Amino acid sequence: FPDSFLASSDKTSFAFRKDFIRTYLERDVPMFGPRIPATTLERLWTMLAHRQGGILNASDLARSLDTSTQSVTRYVDLLCDLLLVRRLTPFLPNIGKRLVKSPKVFVRDSGLVHALLGISDFQKLAGHPVSGASWESFAIESLLSYLPWRSSAHFYRTSGGAELDLVIDFGGVRQWAIEIKRAASARVTRGFHEALIDIKPERAFVVHASDDRYPLADNVDAIGIRELATMIATAE
Template sequence: MLIERDVIQRVEQSLSHQAAVALLGPRQVGKTTLAMHVGNRRDALYVDLEDERDRARLRNPHLLLEANRHRLVILDEIHRAPEIFPALRGIIDKGRREGFRTGRFLILGSASLDLLRQSGETLAGRIAYIDMTPFTAPEIAQDRTGEDRLWLRGGFPDSFLANSDASSYEWRRNFIRTYLEREISLFGYRIPSETLERLWTMLAHRHGGILNASDLTRSLSISTHSVGRYVDLLADLLLVRRLPPYHVNVGKRLVKSPKVYVRDSGLVHALLEIGTIEQLAGNPILGMSWEGFVIENLIAVLP
Protein backbone atom coordinates (compact mmCIF):
# COMPACT_ATOMS: atom_id res chain seq x y z
CA MET A 1 0.00 0.00 0.00
CA LEU A 2 1.56 3.27 -1.16
CA ILE A 3 0.56 6.38 0.80
CA GLU A 4 1.48 9.74 -0.70
CA ARG A 5 2.85 12.04 1.97
CA ASP A 6 1.42 15.56 1.95
CA VAL A 7 4.69 16.98 3.29
CA ILE A 8 6.52 16.21 0.05
CA GLN A 9 4.98 19.26 -1.64
CA ARG A 10 6.22 21.50 1.16
CA VAL A 11 9.72 20.07 0.83
CA GLU A 12 9.76 20.65 -2.94
CA GLN A 13 8.44 24.20 -2.57
CA SER A 14 10.94 25.05 0.15
CA LEU A 15 13.85 23.70 -1.90
CA SER A 16 12.79 26.01 -4.72
CA HIS A 17 13.08 29.03 -2.41
CA GLN A 18 15.81 28.18 0.11
CA ALA A 19 19.36 26.91 -0.09
CA ALA A 20 18.76 24.42 2.72
CA VAL A 21 15.71 22.61 4.07
CA ALA A 22 15.68 20.73 7.38
CA LEU A 23 13.15 17.90 7.59
CA LEU A 24 12.59 17.02 11.25
CA GLY A 25 10.74 14.00 12.58
CA PRO A 26 11.17 11.06 14.94
CA ARG A 27 12.96 7.90 13.91
CA GLN A 28 11.11 5.55 11.56
CA VAL A 29 8.63 8.21 10.46
CA GLY A 30 9.71 7.96 6.82
CA LYS A 31 12.13 10.87 6.37
CA THR A 32 14.72 8.89 4.44
CA THR A 33 12.12 7.34 2.12
CA LEU A 34 10.67 10.76 1.36
CA ALA A 35 14.12 12.29 0.85
CA MET A 36 15.09 9.55 -1.58
CA HIS A 37 11.86 10.17 -3.47
CA VAL A 38 12.75 13.86 -3.74
CA GLY A 39 16.32 12.97 -4.66
CA ASN A 40 15.21 10.67 -7.47
CA ARG A 41 13.57 13.67 -9.14
CA ARG A 42 16.85 15.55 -9.01
CA ASP A 43 20.53 14.76 -9.41
CA ALA A 44 20.98 14.14 -5.67
CA LEU A 45 23.86 12.90 -3.54
CA TYR A 46 22.79 10.95 -0.44
CA VAL A 47 25.07 10.99 2.62
CA ASP A 48 24.14 8.82 5.61
CA LEU A 49 25.91 10.23 8.65
CA GLU A 50 25.25 7.06 10.63
CA ASP A 51 27.52 5.25 8.18
CA GLU A 52 31.18 5.48 9.19
CA ARG A 53 32.28 5.57 5.56
CA ASP A 54 30.02 8.51 4.78
CA ARG A 55 31.14 10.35 7.92
CA ALA A 56 34.73 9.82 6.79
CA ARG A 57 33.89 11.45 3.46
CA LEU A 58 32.81 14.54 5.36
CA ARG A 59 35.98 14.97 7.39
CA ASN A 60 36.74 17.67 4.88
CA PRO A 61 33.18 18.87 4.19
CA HIS A 62 34.25 21.66 1.85
CA LEU A 63 35.92 19.18 -0.49
CA LEU A 64 32.90 16.88 -0.85
CA LEU A 65 30.18 19.52 -0.83
CA GLU A 66 31.92 21.92 -3.19
CA ALA A 67 32.55 19.07 -5.62
CA ASN A 68 28.78 18.49 -5.66
CA ARG A 69 27.63 22.11 -5.73
CA HIS A 70 25.50 21.45 -8.83
CA ARG A 71 23.54 18.72 -7.02
CA LEU A 72 21.08 18.45 -4.17
CA VAL A 73 22.98 16.97 -1.21
CA ILE A 74 20.87 14.95 1.26
CA LEU A 75 22.45 14.79 4.73
CA ASP A 76 20.72 12.11 6.80
CA GLU A 77 20.88 12.02 10.64
CA ILE A 78 22.64 15.36 10.84
CA HIS A 79 22.88 15.17 14.64
CA ARG A 80 25.79 12.76 14.14
CA ALA A 81 27.90 15.56 12.63
CA PRO A 82 26.67 18.98 13.87
CA GLU A 83 30.17 20.37 13.37
CA ILE A 84 29.56 20.67 9.62
CA PHE A 85 27.06 23.52 10.03
CA PRO A 86 29.73 26.26 9.87
CA ALA A 87 30.98 24.71 6.63
CA LEU A 88 27.44 24.67 5.24
CA ARG A 89 27.09 28.37 5.93
CA GLY A 90 30.26 29.20 4.02
CA ILE A 91 29.32 26.93 1.11
CA ILE A 92 25.80 28.39 0.89
CA ASP A 93 27.10 31.97 0.96
CA LYS A 94 29.71 31.22 -1.68
CA GLY A 95 27.09 29.49 -3.81
CA ARG A 96 24.83 32.53 -3.64
CA ARG A 97 27.60 34.67 -5.06
CA GLU A 98 28.07 32.14 -7.86
CA GLY A 99 24.36 31.87 -8.67
CA PHE A 100 23.54 28.65 -6.77
CA ARG A 101 20.91 30.13 -4.47
CA THR A 102 18.34 27.39 -3.89
CA GLY A 103 17.95 23.64 -3.53
CA ARG A 104 21.45 22.90 -2.23
CA PHE A 105 20.87 20.79 0.90
CA LEU A 106 18.11 18.61 2.33
CA ILE A 107 18.98 17.93 5.97
CA LEU A 108 17.25 15.14 7.90
CA GLY A 109 17.13 15.10 11.69
CA SER A 110 15.46 12.85 14.26
CA ALA A 111 15.34 15.51 16.96
CA SER A 112 14.99 19.22 17.35
CA LEU A 113 17.48 19.86 20.15
CA ASP A 114 20.98 19.71 18.66
CA LEU A 115 19.86 20.44 15.13
CA LEU A 116 17.91 23.58 15.95
CA ARG A 117 20.53 24.88 18.32
CA GLN A 118 23.38 24.40 15.87
CA SER A 119 21.59 25.58 12.76
CA GLY A 120 19.94 28.46 14.57
CA GLU A 121 23.39 29.82 15.33
CA THR A 122 24.89 29.42 11.87
CA LEU A 123 22.23 29.11 9.16
CA ALA A 124 19.78 31.89 10.04
CA GLY A 125 18.08 33.10 6.86
CA ARG A 126 19.48 30.21 4.85
CA ILE A 127 17.31 27.30 5.99
CA ALA A 128 13.63 26.34 6.15
CA TYR A 129 12.30 23.94 8.79
CA ILE A 130 9.61 21.35 8.07
CA ASP A 131 8.15 18.94 10.61
CA MET A 132 7.38 15.45 9.36
CA THR A 133 4.79 13.64 11.42
CA PRO A 134 3.58 10.05 11.25
CA PHE A 135 0.68 9.39 8.85
CA THR A 136 -2.30 11.72 9.32
CA ALA A 137 -6.01 11.12 8.80
CA PRO A 138 -6.19 13.05 5.48
CA GLU A 139 -3.32 10.96 4.08
CA ILE A 140 -5.14 7.66 4.68
CA ALA A 141 -8.64 8.98 3.92
CA GLN A 142 -9.15 6.62 0.97
CA ASP A 143 -8.87 3.63 3.30
CA ARG A 144 -12.43 3.18 4.60
CA THR A 145 -11.25 1.35 7.72
CA GLY A 146 -8.15 3.46 8.09
CA GLU A 147 -9.19 5.98 10.74
CA ASP A 148 -9.77 3.50 13.56
CA ARG A 149 -6.61 1.64 12.57
CA LEU A 150 -4.65 4.91 12.52
CA TRP A 151 -5.96 5.80 15.97
CA LEU A 152 -5.16 2.38 17.44
CA ARG A 153 -1.81 1.76 15.75
CA GLY A 154 -0.60 5.32 15.31
CA GLY A 155 0.92 6.71 12.16
CA PHE A 156 4.43 5.29 12.03
CA PRO A 157 4.45 3.55 8.62
CA ASP A 158 5.65 0.13 9.81
CA SER A 159 3.06 0.14 12.59
CA PHE A 160 0.12 1.38 10.53
CA LEU A 161 0.86 -0.91 7.57
CA ALA A 162 1.54 -4.05 9.63
CA ASN A 163 -0.34 -7.21 8.62
CA SER A 164 -2.16 -7.44 11.94
CA ASP A 165 -2.81 -5.54 15.16
CA ALA A 166 -0.53 -8.01 16.93
CA SER A 167 2.35 -7.33 14.53
CA SER A 168 1.78 -3.59 14.84
CA TYR A 169 1.79 -3.79 18.63
CA GLU A 170 5.02 -5.82 18.61
CA TRP A 171 6.66 -3.25 16.31
CA ARG A 172 5.72 -0.41 18.65
CA ARG A 173 6.96 -2.21 21.76
CA ASN A 174 10.28 -2.87 19.98
CA PHE A 175 10.41 0.76 18.84
CA ILE A 176 10.01 1.96 22.44
CA ARG A 177 12.65 -0.45 23.71
CA THR A 178 15.14 0.48 20.99
CA TYR A 179 14.63 4.19 21.52
CA LEU A 180 15.21 3.90 25.25
CA GLU A 181 18.14 1.49 25.11
CA ARG A 182 20.00 2.77 22.05
CA GLU A 183 18.76 5.88 20.32
CA ILE A 184 18.82 8.29 23.25
CA SER A 185 22.46 7.51 24.00
CA LEU A 186 23.33 8.51 20.41
CA PHE A 187 22.33 12.06 21.33
CA GLY A 188 24.84 12.10 24.18
CA TYR A 189 22.44 11.42 27.06
CA ARG A 190 23.22 8.90 29.79
CA ILE A 191 19.86 8.20 31.41
CA PRO A 192 18.81 4.82 32.81
CA SER A 193 16.40 3.34 30.27
CA GLU A 194 14.23 1.93 33.06
CA THR A 195 13.71 5.38 34.58
CA LEU A 196 12.86 6.96 31.24
CA GLU A 197 10.47 4.13 30.36
CA ARG A 198 8.65 4.58 33.68
CA LEU A 199 8.38 8.33 33.05
CA TRP A 200 7.14 7.83 29.48
CA THR A 201 4.59 5.29 30.70
CA MET A 202 3.42 7.62 33.46
CA LEU A 203 3.00 10.40 30.90
CA ALA A 204 0.88 7.99 28.83
CA HIS A 205 -1.30 7.28 31.89
CA ARG A 206 -1.62 11.06 32.37
CA HIS A 207 -2.06 11.67 28.62
CA GLY A 208 -3.63 15.09 28.08
CA GLY A 209 -3.29 16.04 31.73
CA ILE A 210 -1.56 19.00 33.33
CA LEU A 211 2.14 18.34 33.86
CA ASN A 212 2.61 17.80 37.60
CA ALA A 213 6.35 17.56 38.15
CA SER A 214 5.97 17.09 41.91
CA ASP A 215 3.75 14.04 41.43
CA LEU A 216 6.19 12.52 38.95
CA THR A 217 9.09 13.28 41.28
CA ARG A 218 7.48 11.32 44.11
CA SER A 219 6.54 8.39 41.89
CA LEU A 220 9.95 8.09 40.24
CA SER A 221 12.11 9.02 43.25
CA ILE A 222 14.10 11.52 41.20
CA SER A 223 14.51 15.27 41.51
CA THR A 224 12.09 17.81 40.05
CA HIS A 225 14.99 19.07 37.95
CA SER A 226 15.51 15.58 36.50
CA VAL A 227 11.80 15.22 35.72
CA GLY A 228 11.88 18.51 33.82
CA ARG A 229 15.04 17.53 31.98
CA TYR A 230 13.66 14.13 30.97
CA VAL A 231 10.35 15.59 29.76
CA ASP A 232 12.33 18.18 27.80
CA LEU A 233 14.32 15.36 26.22
CA LEU A 234 11.21 13.42 25.14
CA ALA A 235 9.79 16.64 23.69
CA ASP A 236 13.04 17.41 21.86
CA LEU A 237 13.01 13.90 20.43
CA LEU A 238 9.56 14.72 19.02
CA LEU A 239 7.90 11.96 21.06
CA VAL A 240 6.00 14.13 23.54
CA ARG A 241 4.12 17.40 23.03
CA ARG A 242 3.72 20.07 25.68
CA LEU A 243 0.60 22.07 24.88
CA PRO A 244 0.77 25.48 26.57
CA PRO A 245 -2.41 26.89 28.12
CA TYR A 246 -4.35 29.60 26.36
CA HIS A 247 -5.36 32.59 28.43
CA VAL A 248 -6.24 36.15 27.45
CA ASN A 249 -3.71 37.30 30.03
CA VAL A 250 -0.31 36.48 28.53
CA GLY A 251 1.30 36.52 31.96
CA LYS A 252 -0.98 33.73 33.15
CA ARG A 253 -0.09 31.67 30.10
CA LEU A 254 3.56 31.86 31.11
CA VAL A 255 3.06 30.66 34.69
CA LYS A 256 0.45 27.95 34.15
CA SER A 257 1.65 24.39 33.53
CA PRO A 258 1.21 22.87 30.06
CA LYS A 259 -0.73 19.76 29.19
CA VAL A 260 1.41 16.86 28.05
CA TYR A 261 0.57 14.39 25.29
CA VAL A 262 2.46 11.44 23.86
CA ARG A 263 2.42 12.58 20.25
CA ASP A 264 1.65 9.28 18.49
CA SER A 265 -1.54 7.55 19.59
CA GLY A 266 -0.08 4.14 18.79
CA LEU A 267 2.76 4.75 21.23
CA VAL A 268 0.27 5.81 23.91
CA HIS A 269 -1.50 2.49 23.51
CA ALA A 270 1.71 0.43 23.40
CA LEU A 271 2.99 2.09 26.57
CA LEU A 272 -0.31 1.20 28.25
CA GLU A 273 -0.27 -2.35 26.82
CA ILE A 274 -3.38 -1.77 24.70
CA GLY A 275 -3.19 -3.92 21.58
CA THR A 276 -6.71 -4.01 20.12
CA ILE A 277 -9.58 -1.60 19.51
CA GLU A 278 -11.68 -3.65 21.95
CA GLN A 279 -9.11 -3.18 24.70
CA LEU A 280 -8.99 0.53 23.92
CA ALA A 281 -12.79 0.84 24.07
CA GLY A 282 -12.79 -0.56 27.60
CA ASN A 283 -9.88 1.50 28.90
CA PRO A 284 -10.27 4.78 30.87
CA ILE A 285 -7.72 6.40 28.54
CA LEU A 286 -10.22 6.22 25.64
CA GLY A 287 -11.38 9.84 25.74
CA MET A 288 -7.98 11.44 26.27
CA SER A 289 -6.45 9.17 23.64
CA TRP A 290 -8.99 10.42 21.09
CA GLU A 291 -8.38 14.02 22.16
CA GLY A 292 -4.64 13.68 21.62
CA PHE A 293 -5.19 11.94 18.28
CA VAL A 294 -7.39 14.80 17.06
CA ILE A 295 -4.96 17.47 18.31
CA GLU A 296 -1.99 15.90 16.51
CA ASN A 297 -3.94 15.62 13.27
CA LEU A 298 -5.08 19.24 13.49
CA ILE A 299 -1.56 20.49 14.16
CA ALA A 300 -0.16 18.38 11.32
CA VAL A 301 -2.35 20.08 8.71
CA LEU A 302 -1.81 23.64 9.92
CA PRO A 303 -0.05 25.81 7.32
Protein backbone atom coordinates (compact mmCIF):
# COMPACT_ATOMS: atom_id res chain seq x y z
CA PHE A 1 0.00 0.00 0.00
CA PRO A 2 2.26 2.84 -1.22
CA ASP A 3 -0.20 5.58 -0.21
CA SER A 4 -0.17 4.32 3.37
CA PHE A 5 3.59 3.77 3.48
CA LEU A 6 4.37 7.19 2.00
CA ALA A 7 1.75 9.09 3.98
CA SER A 8 2.84 12.34 5.61
CA SER A 9 1.86 11.19 9.10
CA ASP A 10 0.86 8.12 11.11
CA LYS A 11 -2.67 9.54 11.32
CA THR A 12 -3.00 9.81 7.54
CA SER A 13 -1.54 6.34 7.02
CA PHE A 14 -3.91 4.83 9.57
CA ALA A 15 -6.92 6.56 8.00
CA PHE A 16 -5.97 5.20 4.56
CA ARG A 17 -5.83 1.63 5.86
CA LYS A 18 -9.14 1.96 7.71
CA ASP A 19 -10.76 3.30 4.52
CA PHE A 20 -9.25 0.42 2.54
CA ILE A 21 -10.73 -2.14 4.93
CA ARG A 22 -14.18 -0.56 4.79
CA THR A 23 -14.16 -0.22 1.00
CA TYR A 24 -12.91 -3.76 0.50
CA LEU A 25 -15.58 -5.23 2.75
CA GLU A 26 -18.50 -3.19 1.44
CA ARG A 27 -17.69 -2.95 -2.26
CA ASP A 28 -15.01 -5.39 -3.41
CA VAL A 29 -15.65 -8.60 -1.45
CA PRO A 30 -19.29 -8.99 -2.63
CA MET A 31 -18.01 -9.14 -6.21
CA PHE A 32 -16.16 -12.41 -5.53
CA GLY A 33 -18.91 -14.67 -4.29
CA PRO A 34 -22.20 -15.12 -2.48
CA ARG A 35 -23.32 -12.26 -0.31
CA ILE A 36 -21.44 -12.26 3.00
CA PRO A 37 -22.44 -9.69 5.62
CA ALA A 38 -19.67 -7.10 5.77
CA THR A 39 -19.94 -6.87 9.55
CA THR A 40 -19.47 -10.64 9.94
CA LEU A 41 -16.44 -10.71 7.69
CA GLU A 42 -14.93 -7.70 9.45
CA ARG A 43 -15.40 -9.39 12.82
CA LEU A 44 -13.71 -12.54 11.51
CA TRP A 45 -10.86 -10.54 9.98
CA THR A 46 -10.39 -8.70 13.28
CA MET A 47 -10.48 -11.93 15.27
CA LEU A 48 -7.79 -13.39 13.02
CA ALA A 49 -5.70 -10.26 13.62
CA HIS A 50 -6.09 -10.72 17.39
CA ARG A 51 -4.94 -14.34 16.96
CA GLN A 52 -2.23 -13.44 14.45
CA GLY A 53 -0.14 -16.50 13.66
CA GLY A 54 -2.28 -18.77 15.81
CA ILE A 55 -3.51 -22.26 15.00
CA LEU A 56 -6.79 -22.10 13.09
CA ASN A 57 -9.70 -23.25 15.25
CA ALA A 58 -12.75 -22.87 13.03
CA SER A 59 -15.12 -24.22 15.67
CA ASP A 60 -14.05 -21.61 18.22
CA LEU A 61 -14.35 -18.82 15.66
CA ALA A 62 -17.78 -20.10 14.63
CA ARG A 63 -19.04 -19.95 18.21
CA SER A 64 -17.80 -16.38 18.58
CA LEU A 65 -19.47 -15.36 15.31
CA ASP A 66 -22.66 -17.35 15.99
CA THR A 67 -22.34 -19.15 12.69
CA SER A 68 -21.36 -22.60 11.42
CA THR A 69 -17.87 -24.06 11.20
CA GLN A 70 -18.44 -24.57 7.48
CA SER A 71 -19.21 -20.87 7.05
CA VAL A 72 -16.05 -19.85 8.90
CA THR A 73 -13.99 -22.19 6.73
CA ARG A 74 -15.57 -20.68 3.63
CA TYR A 75 -14.91 -17.13 4.84
CA VAL A 76 -11.27 -17.93 5.62
CA ASP A 77 -10.92 -19.55 2.19
CA LEU A 78 -12.24 -16.35 0.62
CA LEU A 79 -9.79 -14.17 2.56
CA CYS A 80 -6.96 -16.48 1.49
CA ASP A 81 -8.07 -16.37 -2.16
CA LEU A 82 -8.07 -12.56 -1.97
CA LEU A 83 -4.47 -12.68 -0.64
CA LEU A 84 -5.54 -10.95 2.57
CA VAL A 85 -4.87 -13.96 4.80
CA ARG A 86 -2.24 -16.69 4.63
CA ARG A 87 -2.92 -20.24 5.72
CA LEU A 88 0.48 -21.71 6.66
CA THR A 89 0.32 -25.49 6.61
CA PRO A 90 2.30 -27.74 8.98
CA PHE A 91 5.42 -29.62 7.94
CA LEU A 92 4.62 -33.29 8.53
CA PRO A 93 7.68 -35.53 8.38
CA ASN A 94 7.22 -39.21 9.13
CA ILE A 95 9.05 -39.27 12.47
CA GLY A 96 6.62 -41.08 14.75
CA LYS A 97 5.75 -38.07 16.91
CA ARG A 98 2.42 -36.38 17.60
CA LEU A 99 2.42 -33.38 15.30
CA VAL A 100 0.15 -30.34 15.17
CA LYS A 101 -1.73 -30.81 11.90
CA SER A 102 -3.98 -27.74 11.78
CA PRO A 103 -2.71 -24.71 9.85
CA LYS A 104 -1.61 -21.38 11.25
CA VAL A 105 -3.40 -18.30 9.96
CA PHE A 106 -1.94 -14.82 9.42
CA VAL A 107 -3.37 -11.56 8.18
CA ARG A 108 -0.74 -11.08 5.51
CA ASP A 109 -0.21 -7.32 5.70
CA SER A 110 1.03 -6.18 9.11
CA GLY A 111 -0.30 -2.67 8.46
CA LEU A 112 -3.80 -4.09 8.10
CA VAL A 113 -3.31 -6.06 11.32
CA HIS A 114 -2.59 -2.81 13.12
CA ALA A 115 -5.54 -1.02 11.50
CA LEU A 116 -7.95 -3.83 12.36
CA LEU A 117 -6.80 -3.68 15.98
CA GLY A 118 -6.84 0.12 16.22
CA ILE A 119 -3.05 0.44 16.53
CA SER A 120 -2.30 3.80 14.94
CA ASP A 121 1.39 4.36 15.72
CA PHE A 122 4.58 2.66 16.85
CA GLN A 123 4.17 3.59 20.51
CA LYS A 124 0.83 1.81 20.67
CA LEU A 125 2.25 -1.17 18.80
CA ALA A 126 5.25 -1.52 21.11
CA GLY A 127 3.01 -2.08 24.12
CA HIS A 128 0.42 -4.24 22.38
CA PRO A 129 0.27 -8.04 22.87
CA VAL A 130 0.20 -8.59 19.09
CA SER A 131 3.57 -6.89 18.49
CA GLY A 132 5.57 -10.14 18.51
CA ALA A 133 3.14 -11.95 16.23
CA SER A 134 2.98 -8.92 13.94
CA TRP A 135 6.77 -8.94 13.57
CA GLU A 136 6.73 -12.69 12.92
CA SER A 137 4.13 -12.37 10.17
CA PHE A 138 6.00 -9.41 8.64
CA ALA A 139 9.19 -11.48 8.54
CA ILE A 140 7.42 -14.51 7.07
CA GLU A 141 5.72 -12.50 4.33
CA SER A 142 9.00 -10.73 3.51
CA LEU A 143 10.88 -14.02 3.22
CA LEU A 144 8.20 -15.86 1.28
CA SER A 145 8.11 -13.14 -1.37
CA TYR A 146 11.54 -14.52 -2.39
CA LEU A 147 10.55 -18.19 -2.32
CA PRO A 148 11.91 -20.05 -5.37
CA TRP A 149 9.66 -21.94 -7.73
CA ARG A 150 8.80 -25.48 -6.58
CA SER A 151 9.57 -24.60 -2.98
CA SER A 152 6.99 -24.49 -0.22
CA ALA A 153 6.65 -22.96 3.23
CA HIS A 154 5.36 -24.54 6.43
CA PHE A 155 5.66 -24.40 10.20
CA TYR A 156 6.56 -27.28 12.51
CA ARG A 157 5.18 -28.09 15.95
CA THR A 158 4.86 -31.19 18.08
CA SER A 159 2.67 -31.82 21.10
CA GLY A 160 5.88 -32.04 23.13
CA GLY A 161 6.90 -28.44 22.47
CA ALA A 162 9.33 -28.71 19.56
CA GLU A 163 8.57 -25.82 17.22
CA LEU A 164 9.82 -23.88 14.20
CA ASP A 165 8.17 -20.70 12.95
CA LEU A 166 9.03 -21.46 9.34
CA VAL A 167 10.28 -24.47 7.40
CA ILE A 168 11.21 -23.89 3.79
CA ASP A 169 11.07 -27.09 1.79
CA PHE A 170 13.10 -26.92 -1.39
CA GLY A 171 11.30 -29.38 -3.63
CA GLY A 172 11.04 -32.10 -0.99
CA VAL A 173 14.80 -32.63 -1.14
CA ARG A 174 16.11 -30.39 1.63
CA GLN A 175 14.79 -28.00 4.24
CA TRP A 176 15.81 -24.80 5.97
CA ALA A 177 14.58 -24.20 9.51
CA ILE A 178 13.81 -20.65 10.61
CA GLU A 179 12.92 -19.16 13.99
CA ILE A 180 11.84 -15.51 14.21
CA LYS A 181 12.57 -13.19 17.14
CA ARG A 182 11.51 -9.56 17.54
CA ALA A 183 14.55 -8.64 19.65
CA ALA A 184 17.68 -7.14 18.11
CA SER A 185 19.69 -10.03 19.56
CA ALA A 186 18.90 -13.67 18.92
CA ARG A 187 18.86 -16.73 21.11
CA VAL A 188 17.68 -20.27 20.57
CA THR A 189 15.20 -22.17 22.71
CA ARG A 190 14.93 -25.78 23.74
CA GLY A 191 11.93 -26.25 21.44
CA PHE A 192 13.99 -24.96 18.51
CA HIS A 193 16.83 -27.41 19.22
CA GLU A 194 14.38 -30.30 19.57
CA ALA A 195 12.79 -29.41 16.24
CA LEU A 196 16.20 -29.41 14.55
CA ILE A 197 16.85 -32.90 15.88
CA ASP A 198 13.46 -34.02 14.55
CA ILE A 199 13.63 -32.74 10.98
CA LYS A 200 17.42 -32.48 10.46
CA PRO A 201 17.38 -29.42 8.18
CA GLU A 202 20.24 -28.57 5.86
CA ARG A 203 20.53 -25.10 7.44
CA ALA A 204 18.99 -23.29 10.39
CA PHE A 205 18.55 -19.59 11.12
CA VAL A 206 17.22 -17.29 13.81
CA VAL A 207 15.89 -14.09 12.25
CA HIS A 208 16.22 -11.04 14.47
CA ALA A 209 15.51 -7.32 14.19
CA SER A 210 18.97 -6.15 13.15
CA ASP A 211 21.18 -6.81 10.13
CA ASP A 212 24.02 -8.51 12.01
CA ARG A 213 24.92 -12.10 11.24
CA TYR A 214 26.73 -14.33 13.70
CA PRO A 215 26.81 -18.02 14.71
CA LEU A 216 24.64 -19.25 17.56
CA ALA A 217 25.41 -22.98 17.44
CA ASP A 218 26.59 -25.60 14.99
CA ASN A 219 24.86 -24.88 11.68
CA VAL A 220 22.66 -22.18 13.30
CA ASP A 221 23.14 -18.51 12.40
CA ALA A 222 21.48 -15.35 13.65
CA ILE A 223 20.61 -13.28 10.60
CA GLY A 224 18.61 -10.27 9.40
CA ILE A 225 15.58 -10.47 7.12
CA ARG A 226 17.22 -8.90 4.08
CA GLU A 227 20.25 -11.18 4.02
CA LEU A 228 18.17 -14.32 4.51
CA ALA A 229 15.71 -13.22 1.81
CA THR A 230 18.62 -12.94 -0.63
CA MET A 231 19.87 -16.39 0.35
CA ILE A 232 16.41 -17.89 -0.16
CA ALA A 233 16.05 -16.26 -3.57
CA THR A 234 19.38 -17.67 -4.76
CA ALA A 235 19.09 -21.12 -3.17
CA GLU A 236 19.40 -23.84 -5.77
